[in-house]
Amino acid sequence: MDTGLVFQQMLILVIIMAIGFFVRRIKLIDTRANTYLTKLLLKVTLPATMLTATANSTLEVPFGHVFILSAAIIFSFVIMGILSFLAPLVMRTKRDETGAYAALGLFANVNFMGIPLTYALFGPNGMFYAVLYNIVFNLLVFSLGMKLIGGKKAKISVKFFLSPVMISSVIAVIMFLLGIRLPYVLDSGARLLGGITSPLAMLLLGSILGGMQFREMFRGWRVYGISFVRLVIAPIAVYFLLSPLPISRLFLAVAVVMAASPMAVSLATFSIHYSAHEELVGKGIFLSTLFSVLTMPLVLSFLL
Numbered sequence: 001m002d003t004g005l006v007f008q009q010m011l012i013l014v015i016i017m018a019i020g021f022f023v024r025r026i027k028l029i030d031t032r033a034n035t036y037l038t039k040l041l042l043k044v045t046l047p048a049t050m051l052t053a054t055a056n057s058t059l060e061v062p063f064g065h066v067f068i069l070s071a072a073i074i075f076s077f078v079i080m081g082i083l084s085f086l087a088p089l090v091m092r093t094k095r096d097e098t099g100a101y102a103a104l105g106l107f108a109n110v111n112f113m114g115i116p117l118t119y120a121l122f123g124p125n126g127m128f129y130a131v132l133y134n135i136v137f138n139l140l141v142f143s144l145g146m147k148l149i150g151g152k153k154a155k156i157s158v159k160f161f162l163s164p165v166m167i168s169s170v171i172a173v174i175m176f177l178l179g180i181r182l183p184y185v186l187d188s189g190a191r192l193l194g195g196i197t198s199p200l201a202m203l204l205l206g207s208i209l210g211g212m213q214f215r216e217m218f219r220g221w222r223v224y225g226i227s228f229v230r231l232v233i234a235p236i237a238v239y240f241l242l243s244p245l246p247i248s249r250l251f252l253a254v255a256v257v258m259a260a261s262p263m264a265v266s267l268a269t270f271s272i273h274y275s276a277h278e279e280l281v282g283k284g285i286f287l288s289t290l291f292s293v294l295t296m297p298l299v300l301s302f303l304l
Helices: 003-025 031-053 065-091 095-106 110-153 158-162 164-178 184-194 197-210 221-242 249-260 266-274 278-303
Strands: none
Touching (some): 003 110, 003 197, 003 278, 031 110, 031 164, 031 197, 095 221, 095 266, 110 158, 110 197, 110 249, 110 266, 158 164
């Protein structure tokens, strides 16, 4: 993959993210605004993106092959999980922080970084794989991810798996496999809504980072270690261990993009909700997002 193309797409997203960071710093938006923007993104614009992103895809995926792809995605999470659970042991983290470090290493920023970048690089064809990936991601992050962050306080509920993003992702896969298209009016309206997902996600991510205490973010060497696992080791391991499988080159590329993304912002919502590991999770998201500006173009260009 052309380094310049990846860097160009990353730069576009980072510029929008920087604007979000700036408007938060000058107090044009605040934590309350972030809450509403997050709801707008996850309940309206991202579901609209999911429903329409695969409509122009020229992929031909047999129904039975979906199970192979899903198994490959699960296998990629197993790979990242092994790395993420080993990292805290190697770094000798505090016992009560082991789960948080594992979650930071395992779960990438699929919704706010992986999906926008996949669409920018691969278009509708890549988005089918991204939607499929997102289903597995949500199943895991709202179960295992919550438990790793919240511990005994985390209560897993069925409602977490019935979110608009989850439902729209499943519907999008079914529509794609059956060749169903939305009526013109609904399709056009959903496309207009979905069109703001990427810039809104970057503005929101920048605003979230802008609300963090900047000086405190760079202290503690272990968060650098888990960032290295998330941004460099994980995508390399996923690439080499998935390559021998009977999957397409495009699917492999999407899986690597997801694996190379920074830490999931959803982990911050868990940490705030359960009042657990807020500083550690905040540092991880901030630093991994910052470093991803350089690591993603280099890693993706080297592997793809």
